[in-house]
Amino acid sequence: MKLSYxxxxxxxxxxxxxxxxxxxxxxxxxxxxxxxxxxxVRDLSKYISxxxxxxxxxxxxxxxxxxxxxxxxxxxxIGVSSLVRPDDISYYNVRKYFERLMRLNYKKVEIExxxxxxxxxxxxxxxxxxxGVITIFQKFxxxxxxxxxxxxxxxxxxxxxxxxxxxxxxxxxxxxxxxxLLGDMRVKETTP
Amino acid sequence: xxxxVKSASKLVILILAAFVITTGTTSCKSKKKLARxxxxxxYAMKVEQARNDLTAMLEGTTKWSLDEQSRRLNxxxxxxxxxxxxxxxITRLEAKISMEKAEAERLAEEERLKRxxxxxxxxxxxxxxxxxxxxxxxxxxxxxxxxNKKITLSLDQFESPDVPVLIIISQSGGFNDYDRPTTxxxxxxxxxxxxxxxxxxVSVKRNESGKITxxxxxxx
Numbered sequence: 148m149k150l151s152y153x154x155x156x157x158x159x160x161x162x163x164x165x166x167x168x169x170x171x172x173x174x175x176x177x178x179x180x181x182x183x184x185x186x187x188v189r190d191l192s193k194y195i196s197x198x199x200x201x202x203x204x205x206x207x208x209x210x211x212x213x214x215x216x217x218x219x220x221x222x223x224x225i226g227v228s229s230l231v232r233p234d235d236i237s238y239y240n241v242r243k244y245f246e247r248l249m250r251l252n253y254k255k256v257e258i259e260x261x262x263x264x265x266x267x268x269x270x271x272x273x274x275x276x277x278x279g280v281i282t283i284f285q286k287f288x289x290x291x292x293x294x295x296x297x298x299x300x301x302x303x304x305x306x307x308x309x310x311x312x313x314x315x316x317x318x319x320x321x322x323x324x325x326x327x328l329l330g331d332m333r334v335k336e337t338t339p
Numbered sequence: 340x341x342x343x344v345k346s347a348s349k350l351v352i353l354i355l356a357a358f359v360i361t362t363g364t365t366s367c368k369s370k371k372k373l374a375r376x377x378x379x380x381x382y383a384m385k386v387e388q389a390r391n392d393l394t395a396m397l398e399g400t401t402k403w404s405l406d407e408q409s410r411r412l413n414x415x416x417x418x419x420x421x422x423x424x425x426x427x428x429i430t431r432l433e434a435k436i437s438m439e440k441a442e443a444e445r446l447a448e449e450e451r452l453k454r455x456x457x458x459x460x461x462x463x464x465x466x467x468x469x470x471x472x473x474x475x476x477x478x479x480x481x482x483x484x485x486x487n488k489k490i491t492l493s494l495d496q497f498e499s500p501d502v503p504v505l506i507i508i509s510q511s512g513g514f515n516d517y518d519r520p521t522t523x524x525x526x527x528x529x530x531x532x533x534x535x536x537x538x539x540x541v542s543v544k545r546n547e548s549g550k551i552t553x554x555x556x557x558x559x
Contacts, residue, residue: 176516179509183518193533207483211532214525317503317520318544318553324517325508 180277180325181269184308187327188281191218191306192260195285199248199256212245219329220309226334230300236334253289253297260285269310277310282335303336386422389415393428397435405440412436467540470554477527478536486531493527498550500524506538507557523554 172180194215198208225244228236239247262284269279282305289298307330314323393415395401396408403411412432420426473493480486494500504526506518521529530536537559544553 173511175511176509179516183508190529190533197532204483210528214529214532313519315520317505322505322517322520323515324519326519 177269180310181265181279183325184269184279184310184327185263185265185281187218187329188263188283188306188308189260191215191329192263192283194218195245195248195260196258198245199251199258201253201255208249212242212249215245216241218327223330223332225332226304228300228302228334228337230298230337230339233337238331251289254292255290255294257288257290258285266305269308275312279308279310281306281308299339301338302334304332305335306330306332385418386420386425389418389420389425390428393425393432396432397428405436405443408432408436463541464539467543470540470543471536471538474527474530474538474540475536478530478534480531480534483531490527490531494524496551497523497554498546498552502551503553505553505555507541507555510557518558523551526554 194211197203197211198215203211219241223241224238225241226236226238227244227247260283262282264282265279266282267280269277271277282303285302285304287298287300287302288296291297309328309330311326311328312323313326314321316322392401392411396403396411401408412429415425416429473489477486477489477493480489500523502523504521504523506521507515508518509516538556539559540554541557542553542555543551546552
């Protein structure tokens with residue numbers, strides 16, 4: 148998904164706009180929304196680790212792929228880099244990325260995300276949605292059948308986060324909720 | 340000679356009688372005066388004491404409780420002191436005590452409601468402890484199989500795997516903010532994946548057969 152912010156705003160205009168009471172978030176509510184978005188990125192971190200792990204049963208990995216996909220906006224892409232070709236970053240749609248991750252040619256894979264934090268805070272857009280960028284560092288380790296570490300790298304990635312206030316009816320009640328969706332995950336830097 | 344003696348005796352008696360009468364009257368008058376003076380002195384002291392007490396109560400420099408102040412005020416009122424300043428102080432003190440009593444009653448009521456709310460919260464906190472424990476057990480399972488078994492058991496108490504799960508992310512001004520609603524099946528698996536349970540059940544809806552039809556949690 149290579150949409151500029153401007154394009155995203157235009158698309159967002161078609162989305163539901165929240166009521167006046169939701170327009171100005173108190174610092175406490177804003178903090179809760181910020182935390183929610185960070186939590187979704189941590190969820191993704193966990194899912195990537197499960198999907199990538201060779202110990203995860205195939206059925207479980209597929210179930211987790213479904214859950215992980217739900218975290219993203221349709222059409223989002225995830226960047227993949229390698230120390231072998233650091234300038235050649237490939238972008239895959241989310242489903243494809245997870246399927247490749249599941250089939251990586253290592254006997255054992257360890258993926259760990261750390262330093263998950265906002266690079267750009269959630270900012271309210273004219274259409275009422277919030278957009279921010281979260282940076283993560285991913286440590287990847289691949290082992291062969293003998294248990295030797297055959298590849299490792301650390302990648303810095305930026306994830307665009309979209310947060311939108313929505314409403315739905317549940318059990319006759321109108322529930323106002325914050326829908327957090329992740330956008331593109333772009334590779335910023337790959338180091339050994 | 341006898342006549343002279345008799346006359347002299349009469350005169351002495353008369354003089355004595357006059358003396359007794361005269362001195363007796365003077366003594367009575369003096370006692371009344373003393374008593375009046377004493378009463379006036381006591382009244383003045385009483386007024387002075389009343390003024391001091393009223394001032395202390397009005398300025399809040401006394402350590403008397405509100406009840407003690409009321410009793411003292413009633414006592415002072417019973418003196419019927421005819422002094423405009425004292426009467427004004429009494430009026431002001433009556434208003435002050437009445438206001439402070441109302442405030443004390445309001446605070447007592449507030450305290451009572453707070454206690455009731457605390458008791459209710461304590462009761463609520465343990466109301467869903469069993470479900471919280473079950474959800475925590477899923478998240479802390481050591482293997483996927485163990486977690487899946489617990490999920491299957493847990494799902495049995497829900498009307499269906501699609502029962503909605505609402506997660507409150509913040510509460511302010513009596514208003515709840517939720518995460519995107521999910522289903523119980525997805526939520527239980529989420530707990531298994533995350534290996535973390537940082538929620539608390541706040542409400543549970545059940546159908547006629549006791550199966551859960553809606554689960555509401557709050558993020559801790």
